[in-house]
Each structure stands twice: as C-alpha cells, then as structure tokens.
Amino acid sequence: MYQNGMEPSSGFEAISPRLHKLMRDMLEDFEFHQAPVTFEAVDDLYEQFDEDTLFLVRDGIINLCSNETSLLSCEEGDLIGISQSFHLPSPTLATDGYVELQPINRDDFLLHVYADKRRQHAWSHYLVTLNSLLTERLAAASKDQLKPTAGFLNFSAGETIIQQGDDADMVYTIISGNADIIVDGVSVGELGEDEVFGAMAVFTGEKRSASIIAITPCTVMAVPQKDFTILIEAQPQAAVNLIENLARRITMMNQQVLEQH
Structure with a gap:
C-alpha cells in the first residue's frame, strides 16, 4: 500500500x-x-x-x-x-x-x-493501523490541516508524546522506538514497539495520569478517541489485547515498587 x-x-x-x-x-x-x-x-x-x-x-x-x-x-x-x-x-x-x-x-x-488468539491479536492491530493510514492520508490532503493530530507522528529523543494532566483525545501505539512513562517526575516504566498507551484516560474520561517521553526517536500511531471506541465495540478482542497489555504493565510497575523497597 x-x-x-x-x-x-x-x-x-x-x-x-x-x-x-x-x-x-x-x-x-x-x-x-x-x-x-x-x-x-x-x-x-x-x-x-x-x-x-x-x-x-x-x-x-x-x-x-x-x-x-x-x-x-x-x-x-x-x-x-x-x-x-x-x-x-x-x-x-x-x-x-x-x-x-x-x-x-x-x-x-x-x-x-x-x-x-494470535490471529485475533493481528486482526485488531491490522484494523487500528489501517484506520491510522487513512486518517493520515486525509489529513495530509486537507489544505486547512497544518499538522495532523491523528495518523503517524514522529518524535525526537526527549520530546513529550503526551503530558500528564492533559485531556485525553487519542490512543497511541508505538511503531518504532522506546519511551519512558513518567508520573510526577518519576520514571515508572518503559514502552516499546507495538505497545498501546493512552487508552485508560480515554475510557475513564479523566486527565492523563502519566507523561510519555521519547527515549529514542519514535514513530507513533495516533487514533482518535471516537474511532478507537468504535473499534473496541466492533472487535471485542481488541479490548482483551489491551487489557493484557495493561496487566503486564501493572505487573512490571509493581515489581519496580518492590525493588525500590
């Protein structure tokens, strides 16, 4: 394509x-x-x-x-x-x-x-990725759109991808690179390729609970809240995959807390 x-x-x-x-x-x-x-x-x-x-x-x-x-x-x-x-x-x-x-x-x-289950995971990722491809193409074709807010975004090392306390309007997936999860100025974890982030605030309607800072140059796929919600409703397995990712991340953070104490 x-x-x-x-x-x-x-x-x-x-x-x-x-x-x-x-x-x-x-x-x-x-x-x-x-x-x-x-x-x-x-x-x-x-x-x-x-x-x-x-x-x-x-x-x-x-x-x-x-x-x-x-x-x-x-x-x-x-x-x-x-x-x-x-x-x-x-x-x-x-x-x-x-x-x-x-x-x-x-x-x-x-x-x-x-x-x-593996094919289910691939299908949900395929749909989200295809949606972002089309979103970026339409945004780039719009004369009134100076910088797309959805689609594929590039960040240099050290740049903020999302800011703690901001409103939540997008769900993100890291296509390439790594990023740090920062809560109240403290690093609590790391994100890598294929990991989804920013979804929790979209579901709860609350402000962003953490900042995500690029460790290396990152390409990130951004999906608008409405489109992501439609995907979850149409493809429940996508929600299962997301919950599994969140569970792994929580386990990792709990381990970090234990190590610090």
Whole structure:
C-alpha cells in the first residue's frame, strides 16, 4: 500500500511492511475456496461482487478512490474490501490496469481469525493501523490541516508524546522506538514497539495520569478517541489485547515498587 501524489511519510513507509506481516499472520493455514480472478480494468469492483467478499491482491495495483480522487493504491499482499464487507461507507475500488485478486469469503475469514488468539491479536492491530493510514492520508490532503493530530507522528529523543494532566483525545501505539512513562517526575516504566498507551484516560474520561517521553526517536500511531471506541465495540478482542497489555504493565510497575523497597 502506498500514497498517491505525495511524498510518503516515514510513518507510512514503516507501516506498509507491518500490514503485510499482520496479513500473513492472519492468513496462515487459511484455505482459499475460490479461484483467483483477473481484470484488465475495473471501475468499481463491487459492481461485480457481493459485499461479503474480501480480496487479497495477488498482482497489479488497485486504487481506493473517492470523488474521482485516488487516495491510496493497494499492491500485492494488501487486503481490500474490509469496509464494504461490513456495509460501511467506503471508497470505490478501481483500476485501469491488469490486476489479479484472490476472493475471500468474509465469514470464512472471520471464523479463521477468531479461532486463534494470535490471529485475533493481528486482526485488531491490522484494523487500528489501517484506520491510522487513512486518517493520515486525509489529513495530509486537507489544505486547512497544518499538522495532523491523528495518523503517524514522529518524535525526537526527549520530546513529550503526551503530558500528564492533559485531556485525553487519542490512543497511541508505538511503531518504532522506546519511551519512558513518567508520573510526577518519576520514571515508572518503559514502552516499546507495538505497545498501546493512552487508552485508560480515554475510557475513564479523566486527565492523563502519566507523561510519555521519547527515549529514542519514535514513530507513533495516533487514533482518535471516537474511532478507537468504535473499534473496541466492533472487535471485542481488541479490548482483551489491551487489557493484557495493561496487566503486564501493572505487573512490571509493581515489581519496580518492590525493588525500590
């Protein structure tokens, strides 16, 4: 997956291979029951297929288009049709060149994903990541948006990612780098790649309980509170994964307290 008509951000370049890895994890041992389909060109893929069909791009490029504008291009290894398969407002999927697609029945795919905890974890991460990719692309395309507040954000070592006491409007995931958890000026833990933070205040409606400071240069994925809440409601396993991460973090902090005493 890549951006059209603009220089790709460092976050975007880092995240495309991540999406492909998550997709490989989800499709491990999956049995394809339909033969691949090919097109020389197509104006709207879902004029020819039911909306309960997903597609894995095998070859060629297919574009996500809105109002005749191409937002993103999907290439080999990308999964397309997620929003269509859940009957949500969706961009048009089109191409003016050769493309080979592997149809995947939505229900078969979901049964496969939810049969394995590791695949469930990959699915929730895939959805959050894809949401942030689209958010960043739309923010970058907006002439009125000077600096995106959602999508992929870059921080230098020593920069504050979130500040203790601030209002909570985003949930974050570290894509690369490490960050310190600071409470009242004291370091109480460390965050690394793939860890989610900032969610607790979003759920409770309280102020940020800690500051997060970049230890190394960090690329961070930011998801708006509303979008994250919708994801949790639609994909309960994402909440389970988050609770497990929080439990590990609490255990780590308790161990630190014991060591200090």
